[in-house]
Amino acid sequence: MMGKLINDRVQEDLEKWLKREQRFQKIFSSPLADSRSFLKEKLKYYDTLRSRYGNGATREERTTLRLMREDRSAIERQLYPNILVRFAYRVSSLIHKEIEIQQEQRRDHANLQELRTAVTRLDFPENAISERHLEAKEHLPFTYQIAENQQMAVHWYLSREPDGTYRFNGYRATLITEGGPQRTQRFPLDGMDEITAGQAYNLLSGRSVQIGAERDRHWVKLDLNDKDRDGNHKVKRFYANYNYSLKDQLAKIPINSLANPGQMKMLEAALRNGERKKIELSGGGYLSIEANPQHRSIDCYREGQKIPFGQVIKGRSERNKKFRTNGRLRKGIEGIDRRRIIR
Template sequence: MNKNKADRVQEDLEKWLKREQRFQKIFSRPLADNRSFLKEKLKYYDTIKSKYGNVATREESATLRLMKEDRGAIERQLYPNAIVRLAFRITLKIRNEINSQKEQRQNQANLQELRSVVHRLGLPENAFSERHLRQERDIPPFTYQVGENEQMTFNWDLSQEQDGAYKFNGYTATLNIEGEPQRTQRFPLDGTDEITARQAYNLLSGRSVHIGTERDRHWVKLDLNDKDRDGNHKVKRFYANYNYSLKDQLAKIPINSLTNSGQMKMVEGALRNGDRIKIQLTGGEFLSIEANPQHRSIDCYREGRKIPFSQVTKARSKRNKKHRVHGRLGKGTQGIYQKRVIR
């Protein structure tokens, strides 16, 4: 939807001129004498005036003034009688007012629909404002600070339908990290594999995200070292048959204070969203972890430095070994309270 700076009024008038030239080839009678055609031309001029009248640039305003003079000449040609012309203008004003109110209602509904998409992406409503519906170029990107040295920028990809309504086709997310090359990726909004703003940040940070419908849930990860012809990072996908179980890998880590299934689900949910989260081990040590489906593991970090997963899981193995006692089972109810008899 973004365009280079140009006279939009002139562009629309040139579209009408091409249409006029096509009609002239079809019909033998000069269009300048065709009342039906001239009425259509007046409507087209009024549409352009309504479309750009309040948002026109200086150059576009000059084109609108010239168009107004031509419109006046056509109106006098159609209605040479001053009284008839006045009646036409009054009728036109009433009709324009009705159409304007209808257009405002449609624009508000369209704006609310677009804002709901923005909200679904996890961005605030002010990330998309009413002025975006009035501008066909130079739509300002939405930028916010993620961390002390990290910034995310979103550029919208919008198109206008035949009925005049706008729709989101997708967005381009850019991650700027101080001292590192810029990372950019376009994420389509076509109803499949919809990526939220948070997930876009995580993907551009090099982490994996679990997406898709219930039947097609899978992990995705951007290859930050390889791009396609459009400049987007190639996407790696890991489906169910790749046999990566986040739950099984989490069970290998001696995480402290996960007393119920609800807390574990919160941890799993954050990791599936691509977040790097902080956990506390049973020994009191704090680590940061993130999902790594490609290597069927979990990446662990101590104070920002990556450490081997085996080093973290070894703590649980030692703990289990410590509580393992050789001997036979004594009498009593089978289960957790049954004591062992030491020989």
């Protein structure tokens, strides 16, 4: 779940306090053990840790908490040697503790909603992340069905902030295909390269996706035959100067029933998102197509078998030749065959 596995969160927080204590000791001349203000702050810190981890502590953490309570009691006796004063302090501490618990619950709820907003922005369902992902001491995947024989397992990358909240840093997606290879890739959350759930699936399926905005808009594709030392596939990028025009390549295919410009835009948007789309040819029959920026063309499939793009273009050229006669060219819609009208 997180970038690193934490075995004892209480110990980790106590070590942070110790470093703070050592830093203060270098600054101030008098021993901190004699400072009532510092000891009160230390008591508050101990109470915060007890509230934060007391209910969900592991066996190792419970041991650390028990030792921390003994040290806390010693500090409390040092600050309040009078038993009545000490009793009044404990009552006051219990009231403050209850207030802090309520504040932390509200904070944790708001934090969880923020995380859910982040994952839904990437087209994952809201329940893809829950309290169990935050409380777990190990990576817990969110798994869902993509197709009859395919599943996607997602591990969230969350970092814990000093105030106890979690920040969403991205995810690792693993495409599991029955009887096929298992492919995995980390998709960090770094602004321009935000990859949605559908795009992650399309990339792991070997297709290309267009990402970015305005001048930084470009195509990306995973090299499924090459990985880095962290197990991630190398990423190929094709920018505007690579001179790939999806619209121009689509215009070469004799597509039927796309007289409505809105339909063509929907087809283009799907292909830019990395999808494989089924189309009907004007001469009859169907093809499945997907964008191929690397080779500046479109990959075409019929019943799962790849067909050379040149063969599809040839079919259109022969069809155009069939309607070539003496006469003027009737105005039509770009990308659709135009027939000459004989006068």
